Amino acid sequence: MRSFVVLGAGLVVVTSALALFIKCHPFQEEEKIAVRGEMSLRHIAERNSVPIDALIPLLPQERRTGRVATLLGLQEPVKNLGLARDSIISAIRTAQSEGFPAVDVLRYVLWSIWLLGAGCLLLRGRRVRRIRTLWLVATLAVFGLVLGAAPNPMEAVVKFHKLLQSIPGNPVVFVVLNLVIFTLFSLIGAKMLCSWGCQLGALQETLYNIPLFKSLKRRLKLPFAASIAVRITIYLIFFALFFELLNINQGGPGSILYHHLNMFKIYEFYDLALFTLLLIPFVLVASLVVFRPFCQLICPFGLYSWLLENVAVYRVRKVRTDRCIECHQCEKACPTDAMQAMNKGERRYFLPDCWSCGSCIDACPQGALEFTSARKILRRSPLRSGSQPERRGCVT
Template identity: 35%
Template structure:
């Protein structure tokens, strides 16, 4: 009861208002959701051409060619039977593509989770009536764990793999080679995820991404604590992640391999877990490896592979709400650096411009003995007194 009893009336108003707003956002998404599931198109045969089949599957001819393992330069007017495609192969592809259309409700759940995380971090994490001596009670883990469970359970297993931040980034580049039927829709989806990453520092990654949530939950288990103290150097993890991203672009545009349309991330897409569908052994191995490594390594897939993780790291430079360090108060004790699962706190304390990824997990916000760390808007020089009272013995400036 220590945390809840210290919240002010204003903070309780924030809590109630945010809960209502989150429910309203999800309710709007639910109301806009089609009530009936799309049926798998019938009457598609190998006598039809790619040009005839693609619109019925809401895809492009090039995307269909890639699914059938045909070159993107394949004739769109030739019957697929003449392209060496059997009736069974075509039927399997039709079922696969028809079952992979995402649900729009997920966008609203993503937005609700980010809203909840943002309000918790900026308004509710530190009770207004709590002195610095009670810092260990600030930013309780329960709201964060609940958000992670909703992210994995609802945005993942309940609503399926799509849409998700990783595919939102990859589809943007797939559209450039004709693999997406609606370029505006792809651009809007990417902008949506990017906006959620900007409104709060990687909040969509830290609080709403379903596979990121699974990794976070596994990492939070009280196991291998000595291993968790050893952090992967950011220069190593980010170099691998950026290298894979560049390789993806070279393969996608045919600069390497000579075959346009090859998407590197398809074979290692862990979000297939949420459809319980693994199209290749590499997908299954990626999921298993990421979750096992998460026992001792913080979000390994996010650190080493995820293309949206790389993009959202770049967007951290313009995020509107983030961890802030008051260097005039910092005594270089290193408490935040030890609490941070990555090198983000280390880089922020050192004032590095290109700091490591910060997933807004709030671990560092409960350990600073000099009140030098806060979470808030980049436009405020000092946190609001409601959520960040000055520490005892330090005069107001």
């Protein structure tokens, strides 16, 4: 516990320092503003990395009569709206000069404190499940409803790709540090950010926790092979479109596939893409019976954090293999294939996503599982202590 607290406290300090640095760093790419007549205000906001709120006042009055009218107005090409290019550029410059919003700095700092707390809870290893349900509701309320859609892990990945393509409006310092912070969160604890801090993950899991369709939930675990195949396929299509490998779309605004799948915008209604608007009901209904469908099937950060899981310092591990009575309670409690794969011990790396939810720790009647570092397992190695040898089929 002590080493995690030290590591976590270090993370809080580093995150706060990096977030403050981003806040104070001036945006220097104002001159590369992308505005074309066929782009909608929503695309323009995305391409220039400014909040959509900064462009809403440009809409003609009749397009701002209600939420839906505004949403539709923001999707229309600006030439159809009769908006002058200069006024759009001026609004973008004003928004860019305001730089990184203070509320985003607050989010990073809160996130690191929040994840430190979640880690301590996991390390304690008792009644994690019950507290987690409330924790996720609080995450949804604070990081989603109050603090909104941005910044978020999915955009961090997309913006990093934009940087590689030199798409304007993505200051290098902001994009790199943004991804560095998210990476640090996931390196200290496996999928800690996804599992305990992500506003969209919390929404899906809160729906999943509603005690409905329990038997369906048990049967509808997404097979890892299928979920990873879908997630990688979507990423590859995004990549091919984005880097124009398919020779279609010519790098137009529609070439960023994830913009059309960005469900984080559920917290920023006006910034929703039309396809996402259609996707939302399916994902929300599916979340009642399937564990985090968006995370398992679509999110590029989910894919990235799955890779990072292999080198994360802290994760759920079977520390007392000699205690395991193979009752498989942990597998039943696990919402994914992760625990089953760990027990089978087929391989050590690239196991199915483990969300560090702690359900298996709670479920194990023998206390064989812990959220811990590999160092602790080495210290407790049965061979070193002279107790029973490790059971076949259990990996750490």
